[in-house]
Amino acid sequence: MSNRNRLLVKGAEQLVLICSQRQKFLTRQQMTQLCVIQNGSLVIGSDGLIKAVGPAETIRAQFSEADFDEIIDASGMCVLPGLVDAHTHPVWAGDRVHEFAMKLAGATYMDVHRAGGGIHFTVEHTRAASASDLLTSLRGRLVRMQRAGTTLVECKSGYGLELQTELKMLQVIEEARRTLPINISSTYCGAHAVPRGKTMEEATENILEVQLPRLKEQMSAGNLRVDNIDVFCEQGVFDLSSTRSILQAGKDIGLNINFHGDELHPMNSAQLGAELGALAISHLEEVTDEGIAAMAEAKTAAVLLPTTAYILRLPHPRARDMLEAGVIVALGSDFNPNAYCCSMPMVMHLACVNMKMSMSEALAAATINAAYALGRSDTHGSLEVNKHGDLLVLNSTRWEHLIYQLGGHQDIIRYVIIKGNIVYDNDKTMGL
Ligand SMILES: N=CN[C@@H](CCC(=O)O)C(=O)O
Numbered sequence: 201m202s203n204r205n206r207l208l209v210k211g212a213e214q215l216v217l218i219c220s221q222r223q224k225f226l227t228r229q230q231m232t233q234l235c236v237i238q239n240g241s242l243v244i245g246s247d248g249l250i251k252a253v254g255p256a257e258t259i260r261a262q263f264s265e266a267d268f269d270e271i272i273d274a275s276g277m278c279v280l281p282g283l284v285d286a287h288t289h290p291v292w293a294g295d296r297v298h299e300f301a302m303k304l305a306g307a308t309y310m311d312v313h314r315a316g317g318g319i320h321f322t323v324e325h326t327r328a329a330s331a332s333d334l335l336t337s338l339r340g341r342l343v344r345m346q347r348a349g350t351t352l353v354e355c356k357s358g359y360g361l362e363l364q365t366e367l368k369m370l371q372v373i374e375e376a377r378r379t380l381p382i383n384i385s386s387t388y389c390g391a392h393a394v395p396r397g398k399t400m401e402e403a404t405e406n407i408l409e410v411q412l413p414r415l416k417e418q419m420s421a422g423n424l425r426v427d428n429i430d431v432f433c434e435q436g437v438f439d440l441s442s443t444r445s446i447l448q449a450g451k452d453i454g455l456n457i458n459f460h461g462d463e464l465h466p467m468n469s470a471q472l473g474a475e476l477g478a479l480a481i482s483h484l485e486e487v488t489d490e491g492i493a494a495m496a497e498a499k500t501a502a503v504l505l506p507t508t509a510y511i512l513r514l515p516h517p518r519a520r521d522m523l524e525a526g527v528i529v530a531l532g533s534d535f536n537p538n539a540y541c542c543s544m545p546m547v548m549h550l551a552c553v554n555m556k557m558s559m560s561e562a563l564a565a566a567t568i569n570a571a572y573a574l575g576r577s578d579t580h581g582s583l584e585v586n587k588h589g590d591l592l593v594l595n596s597t598r599w600e601h602l603i604y605q606l607g608g609h610q611d612i613i614r615y616v617i618i619k620g621n622i623v624y625d626n627d628k629t630m631g632l
């Protein structure tokens with residue numbers, strides 16, 4: 201074993217591992233009993249992976265002869281895994297601040313969408329934008345998420361709705377993945393809406409006959425890495441049958457199924473996802489009891505998005521019913537021009553207050569379970585040996601402050617670390 205290491209974080213008041221038995225996800229009671237070491241230390245090797253984690257005394261004895269590029273004295277502080285944001289739409293041009301005013305005045309999401317706003321407005325601006333402008337804005341958004349503690353984020357396409365713009369968006373995501381430290385899971389979401397002037401049937405055919413084959417070519421040539429396939433399965437958007445064909449075709453080219461379902465109307469999306477072996481379904485504000493049971497059985501994660509219901513004044517997803525039924529509950533920010541939120545601490549806070557999750561459940565949902573929803577819980581989502589050295593150091597003696605202090609993450613997060621490198625040092629933090 202090499203004696204040179206990238207980082208030692210020593211003597212944390214609380215070292216929150218989340219779990220320690222290499223669980224791929226947590227459900228029910230497991231989500232309320234997170235693994236926490238009092239006075240703990242952690243070592244990240246020169247490969248960026250966690251080499252050791254345990255009580256400070258044990259680590260000190262084990263590494264007494266070792267060298268470290270960097271040492272953080274975490275006494276009086278907490279250490280947590282980096283947060284995982286399981287659902288975002290971060291590549292777009294043209295904000296929708298004007299629609300926020302319309303919604304505050306009573307317009308529904310679908311009123312705005314049907315009036316040519318919503319996704320259509322963003323599609324128009326994103327088609328017109330250059331890849332380099334899209335990359336600049338994406339970078340800024342990812343850096344903002346990283347500062348709020350996110351170290352792995354799912355990023356969707358879906359504001360092109362035709363081949364060229366969908367590919368442009370995926371290439372922009374790919375470029376961000378290659379050049380930024382934040383970990384990215386990339387999602388093709390060509391079925392985010394039916395493009396203007398087309399029927400659902402025509403849009404489905406275009407995806408199946410034109411977009412997916414081209415995507416497959418690009419992936420095989422090594423030009424693009426795409427991890428997931430997504431469809432907005434909703435009344436007036438893609439029905440169950442189109443959703444099924446698109447998701448199955450995506451699965452056939454090696455993509456994980458991870459889609460929008462049962463958001464505004466009960467569509468039986470949850471049952472469809474369970475049947476197709478979906479890794480995750482997002483939203484689920486209108487999921488039925490049968491849908492919940494099917495997801496629990498199939499181990500399909502429910503990615504809940506507290507910002508959506510909050511901003512659109514929708515009924516909140518039934519998180520408690522899902523948790524009690526043994527569904528793998530994860531969280532995402534749903535960052536998009538409708539829900540402009542880059543902060544997973546804020547999302548956890550909303551999940552606790554509006555969806556009645558406990559703070560431990562919310563943290564498990566924003567770490568190990570969100571990593572599972574992206575097929576990455578073997579490498580991310582908890583502080584265990586051989587996983588990525590992605591973590592947060594909090595300027596607080598109890599980790600719960602990250603959720604409790606509404607909007608306080610700018611001050612409470614001291615360091616964000618990815619693969620053992622400090623990517624954000626918030627040395628402005630004042631004593632809290
Ligand atoms: N519901 C569909 N898609 C997004 C909204 C995208 C948009 O409004 O631009 C969501 O997850 O909330």
Ligand SMILES: [Zn+2]
Pocket residue numbers: 287288289460534536
């Ligand atoms: Zn979405």
